[in-house]
Structures are given as structure tokens and as C-alpha cells.
Amino acid sequence: MTPPNPKLKNRLGESLSGSHIIWEALVREGVEVCFGYPGGAIMPAYDAMIEYPIHHVLTRHEQGASHMADGYARASGQVGVCIATSGPGATNLVTGIATAMLDSIPMVCITGQVPSPLIGSDAFQETDITGCTIPVTKHNYLVTKPEQIAPTIREAFYIARSGRPGPVVVDITKDAQQQSCVFEWNDDEIVLPGYRPDYAPLAEQLEDAVDLIKHAKRPIIFSGHGIIKAQATEALTKFVEKTNIPVACTLLGLGGFPASHPRNLGMMGMHGETWVNKAIQDADLIIAVGMRFDDRVTGNLKTYAQNAKKIHIELDPAEINKNVHADVPIVGDAREVLEELLPQVDKCDRPEWLAYIDESKGDSAVRDIKNLPDLGKLYAAHVIHDLYRFTDGKALVVTDVGQHQMWEAQYYKHDYPRKLITSGGLGTMGFALPAGIGAKFAEPGESVWVICGDGGFQMTQAELSTCAQEGIKVNVAIINNGFLGMVRQWQEFFFGGRYVATPLLSPDFVKIAEAHALTGIRVEKRSEVEAAVRKAEATKGTVVIDFRVEQEDAVYPMVPAGATLGDMIERPHKPGNQEHNPIFETGEDE
Amino acid sequence: MTETVKRTFAVFVEDKPGVLNRVASLFRRRSFNIDSLNVGATHEAGVSRMTIVCEANEDKAKRIEANLYKMVNVLWVDDITHKQSINRVLALIKVNCNREQRDEILKICDVFRARAIDMSPDRVTIEITGPQDKVEGLVSVLRPFGILELVQTGTVAMTRGVEQHDLAHPTVPASRTSAA
Numbered sequence: 056m057t058p059p060n061p062k063l064k065n066r067l068g069e070s071l072s073g074s075h076i077i078w079e080a081l082v083r084e085g086v087e088v089c090f091g092y093p094g095g096a097i098m099p100a101y102d103a104m105i106e107y108p109i110h111h112v113l114t115r116h117e118q119g120a121s122h123m124a125d126g127y128a129r130a131s132g133q134v135g136v137c138i139a140t141s142g143p144g145a146t147n148l149v150t151g152i153a154t155a156m157l158d159s160i161p162m163v164c165i166t167g168q169v170p171s172p173l174i175g176s177d178a179f180q181e182t183d184i185t186g187c188t189i190p191v192t193k194h195n196y197l198v199t200k201p202e203q204i205a206p207t208i209r210e211a212f213y214i215a216r217s218g219r220p221g222p223v224v225v226d227i228t229k230d231a232q233q234q235s236c237v238f239e240w241n242d243d244e245i246v247l248p249g250y251r252p253d254y255a256p257l258a259e260q261l262e263d264a265v266d267l268i269k270h271a272k273r274p275i276i277f278s279g280h281g282i283i284k285a286q287a288t289e290a291l292t293k294f295v296e297k298t299n300i301p302v303a304c305t306l307l308g309l310g311g312f313p314a315s316h317p318r319n320l321g322m323m324g325m326h327g328e329t330w331v332n333k334a335i336q337d338a339d340l341i342i343a344v345g346m347r348f349d350d351r352v353t354g355n356l357k358t359y360a361q362n363a364k365k366i367h368i369e370l371d372p373a374e375i376n377k378n379v380h381a382d383v384p385i386v387g388d389a390r391e392v393l394e395e396l397l398p399q400v401d402k403c404d405r406p407e408w409l410a411y412i413d414e415s416k417g418d419s420a421v422r423d424i425k426n427l428p429d430l431g432k433l434y435a436a437h438v439i440h441d442l443y444r445f446t447d448g449k450a451l452v453v454t455d456v457g458q459h460q461m462w463e464a465q466y467y468k469h470d471y472p473r474k475l476i477t478s479g480g481l482g483t484m485g486f487a488l489p490a491g492i493g494a495k496f497a498e499p500g501e502s503v504w505v506i507c508g509d510g511g512f513q514m515t516q517a518e519l520s521t522c523a524q525e526g527i528k529v530n531v532a533i534i535n536n537g538f539l540g541m542v543r544q545w546q547e548f549f550f551g552g553r554y555v556a557t558p559l560l561s562p563d564f565v566k567i568a569e570a571h572a573l574t575g576i577r578v579e580k581r582s583e584v585e586a587a588v589r590k591a592e593a594t595k596g597t598v599v600i601d602f603r604v605e606q607e608d609a610v611y612p613m614v615p616a617g618a619t620l621g622d623m624i625e626r627p628h629k630p631g632n633q634e635h636n637p638i639f640e641t642g643e644d645e
Numbered sequence: 646m647t648e649t650v651k652r653t654f655a656v657f658v659e660d661k662p663g664v665l666n667r668v669a670s671l672f673r674r675r676s677f678n679i680d681s682l683n684v685g686a687t688h689e690a691g692v693s694r695m696t697i698v699c700e701a702n703e704d705k706a707k708r709i710e711a712n713l714y715k716m717v718n719v720l721w722v723d724d725i726t727h728k729q730s731i732n733r734v735l736a737l738i739k740v741n742c743n744r745e746q747r748d749e750i751l752k753i754c755d756v757f758r759a760r761a762i763d764m765s766p767d768r769v770t771i772e773i774t775g776p777q778d779k780v781e782g783l784v785s786v787l788r789p790f791g792i793l794e795l796v797q798t799g800t801v802a803m804t805r806g807v808e809q810h811d812l813a814h815p816t817v818p819a820s821r822t823s824a825a
Contacts, residue, residue, distance in 0.1 A: 185663065189670045194717045197662070214717060249659060249720040373711035376704050 062108040066238055073201035073232040074103035077165065080208035082107055083240060084163075086136050088496045090114055090123035092147075094140025095180060097167030099232035112496065112525060115517035117144050119489040121151020121164065122515070126453060126493030128160050129476045130501070132284075134215050135493060138165040142180030145226070146187065150483060152222045153191040157480025158307060159280065161220035163211045170230040171199040184226050193221030199228045201236040213245045218252025219371040220284065254372065256387035256395060263383045264342075264366045265399045268298065271340035271364075273408045276302045277323065280479075281345015281370060282311035283472040287390035291344070292316065294393050299405050301412060303331045305346045307479040310469035320412065324352040325614045326461040329623050330415045332614065336621040337411075338363045345369065345389040348378040349480070354620040368392045422611070422626040425466060429581045435459060435534045435604040437581055440466040442504065442532060445588040451501040453477070453494055455487035455511035457541040459534035461610040463506050485514030491529045492521060502530070502592060509535040509561045516567065522597040523571045530591040531599045533564055536606045544609045548624065568599035576600045647703035651680065653732065653802050656695040656713060657687070657721040664718045668695065671716065677701065677709050681734075681799030692720065696802045729805040735774045735798045737762075738784065741791035742769040750790065757783045768793060 063082050071079065077100050081089070090112045093101045104111060114120040117139040124135030135155075139148050145166040155162045169178040185197045194214050196207050204227060211223040268274060282291055288311055295302055295318045302312050303323040312319055321328040323335060335341070341363045346352070353359045356378060367374075367381035368389060375384040385392050420426055424436040439462045442450075452467055453476040454460045460477055469475050476494055478486040491505035512533050522529060534540075543557040568575030574594050578587045578601065591598040611626035658664045665684055672679050680698040687694045701709060706724055713722045742750050743766070750769055754761055759773035773783055777800060784795065 186666065189663075189667055190674045247717060250717045251714065371715070373708060373715050375707075375711070377708060380704075 060108070067240060069238055070235045071238040072099065072103065072235045073204050073227065074099040075106070076201060076204045076236075076238055077208065077227065077232070078104055078107040078109060079238060079240070080205045081136065081165075082109065084208065084212045085133065088112065088127065089136040089138055090120040090127070090493065091138035091165075092117050092120055092140070092144060094142075094144045094167065096141035096169055096229045097138060097144070097165075097232075098140075099229065100138070100165070100167065100227070110496075111138075112492070112521065114489065115520055116515065117147030118150050118485065119492075119515055119518045119521065121148040121162070122154065122483075122486050122489035123493030123496070124162050124164070125151055125155045125158075125160050125486075126476055126490030127497040128155070128162055128493075129158075129490070130451060130473055130494035131497035132473065133497070134161040134163055134212055136163050136165070140167045140180065141169055141184070142182045144180075145184040146182055149187060149191065150481075150485075152188055152224065154478050154481045154483040154486060155222040156191045156193070158478065159220050159284065160222065161215040162222040163208070163215050164222060164224045165208075166224060166226045167232070168197065168226045168228040171228040172230070174199075174228070184224060188224045191222070192224050195224040195226065197226045197228075199231050201231050201234045204231065205238065205240055209241070210245060210247070214247075214250065214252075218250075253388070254370070254386045256385050256392045260383055260385045261392070261395055261399065264385060264396060267340055267364055267366060267383060268300075268342070268396075268400050272405075273334075273338045273411075274298075274300045274340040274342060274405075275320075275334055275338045275363075276300050277305065277341060277343040277346050278302050278308045278312040279305045279344060279346025280307035280311070281368075281389045282308055283345075285345065285370075285389035285391075286472075287345070287388075287393055288312060288472055290390045290393040290397070294397050294400070297397065297402050298400050299403055299409065300342065301334065301409065303327070303335065305349070305352055305479075306464055306477065308346060309464060310472045310474050311345075313470040314468035315470050322464050324349075324620075325354070325616070326465065326610050326612065327614075328465075329419050329612050329625060330412055330417075332620045332623060333415050334412045335360050335363075336619075340364050340366070342366045343368065344393070347371075347374045350378070350616075353378060354614045354618055354622075358619040360620070424608075424611075424626065431580070433579060433581050433584075433602065433604050434608055435536065435602070436462045436466055436608075438532070438534065438578075438584055438602050438604060439463050439506065441581070441584045442506075442588055443467040445585050446502060446504065446592070449502065450474070450504040451476070451494055451498060453487050453491035453503065453505050453529075455505075455507035456482045456484045457508045457511060457539070458536075458544065458608075458610050459506050459508050459540070461541075462534075465610075484508075484511040487511060488515050488529075488531065489518045489521075491531075492518060492525075492527060495527050495529050503528075505529050505531045507531065507533055508540055509533055509537065509564075510539045510559055512564070513561065519568065519571045519573060519597065519599070523573055526596070528595065528597050531597065533599065533601050534604055535561065535564065535601050536604050536608070537561070538606060540608075541610070543607070547607070547609065548613070549615065564599055564601040568597075571597075574598045577603065579603045649700050649702045649705075650726065652699055652701050652706050652709075652724060652726040653730070653800065654695075654697045654699075654709065654713070655721075655723040655725055655802060655804075656697055656719060658684075658693050658695060659718040659720060660686070660691050660693045661718055664693070665695075667716055667718065668697075668713070671712055672697075672699070672709075675708075675712060677705070683799035683801050685801075696800055698800050723804075725802060725804050730802050731805060732776050732800050732802045733774050734777050734780055734800050735772070736780045736784070737794075737796050738771045738773070738787060738792060739794040740769055740771065740787050741767065741793060743767055746790060750787070753783070753786055757786075759783055
């Protein structure tokens with residue numbers, strides 16, 4: 056049941072235009088903020104918006120609007136809403152929609168469409184956006200009559216937020232916005248005969264899982280995004296504390312299980328910790344919760360965790376056996392399943408397995424750049440580790456995609472869910488700034504730090520202007536290495552060091568900030584990091600910090616794409632092996 | 646890994662605009678290759694039935710089923726590959742046929758329980774319904790006469806028993822109930 060909104064006049068039973076009904080429906084679905092960009096086919100809706108208690112954020116590009124709605128949804132757990140016109144407005148949303156789809160983010164996108172008599176005529180600004188977005192939405196609708204608007208928007212929110220969440224597009228023709236009908240709002244439970252969002256775990260599958268757990272000597276738990284979505288942190292923690300099974304996190308699962316918990320091993324996968332990947336390869340049981348065995352997590356599937364039986368706990372049945380065979384599939388909500396398993400599993404200490412993993416950490420600490428001297432240079436990993444220290448690990452961090460994203464995952468330790476927002480599945484550069492703005496609207500009390508590279512920042516830097524116009528504060532840390540760093544790293548490792556199209560000339564980011572009447576800070580030495588972070592935190596408006604970091608540093612460890620998970624390229628550290636180590640190179644230069 | 650065989654799915658969908666596009670898009674996107682797809686009305690208002698034939702092993706079949714179930718407009722999916730079922734295609738075959746060849750071709754039609762439905766001095770059009778292999782058999786026998794045109798439907802299929810397709814209370818995907 057939708058709680059009555061005290062700010063909303065009761066207009067049930069009145070004749071309203073489709074435009075008004077759009078906002079009646081959105082407000083009834085709890086929407087307070089929406090992100091968008093007006094244009095011809097959505098103008099009637101914009102005209103009616105002014106009568107409703109909705110804050111509209113004018114973005115500088117529709118892609119920004121879809122990422123903001125996404126960031127809003129990730130930070131709050133609520134459905135994010137964006138709105139755009141037909142044609143280019145709608146197609147500009149698509150990157151953001153695909154980003155939300157791959158990361159299962161609840162989002163409703165309202166788009167205008169040319170008047171229904173013109174559909175199919177290649178009218179001005181006509182695009183078949185429902186056709187375009189079939190593969191990148193959970194569901195979509197074309198609405199051509201005002202009577203359909205309220206029930207469709209209701210359905211769209213229900214589909215977006217229920218089950219495995221995802222984006223839903225509602226394309227509304229201009230004539231449907233302009234025509235009127237009697238406004239009705241049905242508060243009954245939505246029944247969609249073909250839609251099954253919720254599965255309860257089956258008893259026999261739980262029994263099979265308990266049996267595998269009981270006999271496992273070297274079990275490991277995977278904590279994925281599903282833990283955060285299902286608010287299963289507490290349930291997982293109880294389960295771990297009873298069974299003493301160590302936990303590895305996916306990128307999107309970071310924060311779902313506290314980083315500081317003694318059983319938390321850290322991140323798995325391509326840039327995961329060496330001992331985590333080794334533990335996975337050595338495990339005899341994997342209990343994967345709310346994750347989907349992405350190729351960046353598994354490496355070569357043929358050699359992946361061959362000794363381990365797999366229990367796959369996942370809400371979406373289509374993920375079962377997609378990439379990795381599940382010996383025991385459990386389809387259900389992560390929290391519900393963990394809570395049902397908890398009383399059935401035995402208490403266990405497993406000192407040998409835990410000691411074995413501890414031992415395999417080996418010389419990792421020596422190779423960890425965090426523990427290496429900076430020799431007067433500014434390393435991205437040091438910047439992020441310092442940022443973690445000076446924000447007390449409490450910031451809501453929104454990252455872009457690339458090297459800085461991996462360094463963030465490695466060096467900013469998240470103890471709470473929904474404190475890391477990152478484009479994991481689609482890997483969308485340009486995501487961070489708009490998603491950070493969206494997150495700030497969702498959680499105005501949080502200290503939001505946008506971490507991005509010089510490449511990604513320039514993809515959507517126009518949204519700084521949105522920050523200025525909205526008077527909203529985010530702190531932007533640009534990890535500026537003058538390269539498209541991750542591509543450069545691959546070129547260094549796998550393409551013979553030929554840096555094709557990766558050196559990047561950037562504008563003066565401090566001046567860019569100042570051109571928006573915002574604060575810009577340049578940091579070139581590690582000794583300046585703390586002051587810059589503290590100044591950014593203390594400044595009222597948005598602050599852009601241009602961290603001029605070492606240009607040719609690489610993210611370690613690394614499992615090359617398609618290689619066996621255990622085969623990791625580690626940061627060279629031995630004195631005789633300096634040629635690939637930027638730390639020693641730059642040290643010698645001095 | 647079980648072997649790849651031709652699979653037949655009976656898929657009940659809501660009769661709404663774009664549903665065929667959604668289903669076809671799903672198969673394309675997931676690289677599930679469709680051999681044939683047939684769609685038509687059922688005895689229930691608002692419900693269409695698709696028969697989809699594609700090659701898949703057991704694992705892939707379950708993923709196809711689970712992915713179909715994820716679609717909001719899909720009501721029921723039944724993998725009838727290993728169920729007792731009736732599978733039919735309909736083909737129209739236009740063949741070169743002069744006066745001397747007529748008797749022979751009509752006899753062939755009798756053997757295959759096909760029917761000549763149109764005839765002119767130099768050609769005949771034959772209609773056949775049956776399982777795919779029977780149609781292929783007829784085509785191969787007719788080929789030496791010179792086939793002028795051939796059109797055929799995709800497979801439509803129905804199980805022999807009485808399936809309780811309670812569309813208000815659909816089943817759950819097979820991937821949920823068993824480890825493949």
C-alpha cells in the first residue's frame with residue numbers, strides 16, 4: 056500500500072491530463088527527486104511537474120540523468136527515476152540503463168515519444184526506444200493512452216524493485232500526455248501472471264547444502280551484491296561467526312560483509328588478493344551468495360576451483376549453472392536462505408584451513424604498495440589509502456572505471472553496505488561524477504567522494520555544472536596519470552608496450568573547477584594529500600582535487616583475462632627484478 | 646555435459662504487443678540458436694502459444710527455460726523434448742510435373758499421405774503435414790522432378806497426455822528444482 060502523501064492534493068476521480076497523471080503516479084510511488092532533461096515530446100510532462108512536490112535535477116546530458124538515477128538507487132536502495140525526451144534524449148539514456156541492468160539496479164526511466172499517430176513515420180526525434188532497450192531493461196512499456204499511464208507506472212516500479220531489481224523504461228507518447236482521463240489509482244497488490252519475483256528456498260536443497268557444509272574441510276563463502284540487496288549483512292555475519300568460514304567479496308559485494316571482520320579475506324578475481332584467489336583454487340566447498348560468477352571473478356572456467364563443490368545461493372534462477380556448475384543450487388533471497396541455514400549448520404573452528412590461508416598471504420605485504428615507501432613520488436594507491444585514513448573509512452565512495460577503481464577496491468576498506476558505488480558489470484567510464492551526484496541527493500548527510508581517472512572524468516565532466524547549479528557538494532578526486540591507465544597497463548603487459556591511443560592530454564582541472572565557481576586543488580606530493588582531503592571536507596561546495604600521480608604504475612596483482620585464477624602477475628619486489636617496478640624506477644631517477 | 650539434441654519448448658505468453666520481439670531478442674542475445682519458431686492463438690483469450698525448436702544440451706535447455714521465465718509476459722514454459730508428443734510441420738511443395746510424371750508423383754503423395762492441392766499441365770503443388778523428418782523424406786523423393794518452390798511452417802507440438810497448464814499458477818523453472 057502506498058502511504059498517502061500529505062503534500063499531494065487528492066485528485067482521485069478528477070479528469071486529469073496524462074502529464075499530471077505521470078506525476079500523481081510518481082509521487083504515489085514515493086519519488087521525491089528525479090533527474091532529467093526536457094525536450095519536445097516530454098514537454099507536457101515537464102509543464103505539469105511544477106504542480107507536484109518533486110525536485111527535478113537538470114543534468115547536462117541524458118547519460119548523466121540515468122547515472123544519477125542509478126547512483127540514487129544504489130545509495131538509498133530505492134528506485135531511481137530519470138526522465139528524457141524522445142529520440143536522442145532517450146538513446147542518450149541507454150548507456151546508463153545498460154549499466155543499471157548489468158548491476159541489477161532498480162530504476163524507472165520515463166521517456167517522451169512522438170504522438171501515437173506519427174509512430175513508425177520516422178517523425179522528428181522518433182526512436183523506437185522500447186525496441187532499443189529490450190536487451191538492456193528488465194521490462195519496458197510503450198504507453199499510448201492516458202488511461203494506461205497510472206497502472207503502467209505502478210507496474211514499472213513494482214518490477215524495478217522486486218525480485219532481482221533492474222531498470223524499466225516507460226515510453227509515453229506526447230498525445231497520451233496531452234489527453235485527459237479520469238485519474239484512478241489502484242492500491243491493490245499487483246498481480247502479473249507471468250512474473251515470479253520471489254522464490255523461497257526448497258527444504259531438500261537446504262538439507263543438501265547443510266550436508267556439504269558439514270563435510271567440508273576447506274570451505275569459502277562468496278559475498279556478492281545480493282548480500283547488500285537483500286540486507287543480509289547481519290545474517291551473513293552470524294553465519295560466518297558460527298561456522299568460521301572465511302569470506303571473499305566480489306567488487307559489487309564490497310561492504311556487504313565488514314572489511315575489518317577477521318574472517319573477511321578481501322576481494323576475489325582479476326585484481327583480487329593473491330591469497331583469496333589461491334584459497335578459492337584450493338577450496339573444497341564454495342558457498343556463493345548473491346553473485347553470478349562473472350568472468351572477471353572466475354578467470355578460465357576450465358581450471359576454476361576444480362576441487363570445490365559449489366553451493367549457489369541466488370535469487371535469479373537463470374544464473375544457476377550459467378557459468379559455473381552448481382552442485383546445490385538454492386534459489387532464494389540471500390538473507391532468508393542464510394537465516395534458514397544458520398540453525399542447521401554446526402559450530403566449527405577450522406584452525407588448519409584458516410592458518411593455511413594466513414600462511415599463503417606470504418610476502419604479499421612486502422609487495423603491497425601500501426607498505427612501500429613513496430620515495431617522494433605520488434602513487435595512486437597511496438592517495439586512495441590516505442583518503443581512506445583521512446575520511447576514517449566513512450565516506451560514501453563512488454568510483455569510475457579503470458585502475459583507480461581497482462585501487463579503490465583494494466585500499467579503501469568498506470565496513471558498511473552501500474558505501475561503495477561502482478559500475479561493475481558494464482564497466483561504464485563517465486559513471487562516477489553523475490552517480491556521485493545521484494548518491495548525494497539520496498544521502499545528503501553522507502560525505503560523498505567521487506574517485507575517477509582523468510579519462511573517465513572528462514567523459515561526463517559537464518555534470519560539474521549540475522553540481523554548481525544545484526549547489527550540491529561532492530568531492531571529486533581525479534587520479535590523473537595522463538593515460539587511459541588500465542588500457543595502458545594492458546598495452547604494457549600484453550601488447551608489447553605500444554601505447555596506442557592511451558596518452559591523454561587533459562585540461563587544467565583546477566581551472567575547470569574554478570570556471571564553475573567551484574574549488575579546485577592540485578596535489579603533486581604525498582605530503583599534500585592530507586591537507587587537500589581535509590580542505591575538501593571542510594569546503595561547502597563541490598571540490599575537485601587533481602592528484603597528479605605516477606604515470607605508468609600498474610594495478611597488482613593481476614590475473615590476465617582468461618588465465619587460471621591462481622596465475623597472478625604480482626608486483627615485482629626483489630632487488631634483481633626492478634625493471635617493471637615503477638617504484639624502483641622512479642626512485643633511481645632521483 | 647549431456648549431448649546436444651533438438652529441443653522443443655511449448656511457451657505460453659501473454660498476447661501483448663512486442664512479445665514475439667522480446668522472445669526472439671532473448672534467443673539472439675544469449676546465442677541460443679532458433680531452428681524454428683511458431684506462434685499462434687490458444688483456446689484461452691489473451692494467451693498465445695509458441696513452439697520453439699532449438700539445439701541445446703540439458704544445461705542450456707534449463708537456462709533457456711529460466712531465461713524465458715524471467716520475461717514478464719511469459720506465463721508457462723514446457724520443455725516437451727522428452728515427453729510423448731505430437732510434432733507437426735506443414736509444407737507446400739511446387740514440383741515440375743508433366744503428363745507422364747503425374748501418376749508417379751501422385752503415388753508418392755499417397756505413400757507420404759500428402760495431397761496434391763493444385764495442378765497445371767506442367768506442375769503440381771503438394772501439401773503435406775507431419776513430423777519434420779517425414780516432410781524431408783518427401784522433399785528428397787520429389788527433388789529429382791525439380792522443385793520450383795517450397796514453403797514450410799515451423800513445428801507445432803502438443804503432448805499426448807493432458808497437461809494441466811494452470812496459467813494463473815505457473816510452475817517454476819526446472820533449474821530451481823534440480824541440479825543439472
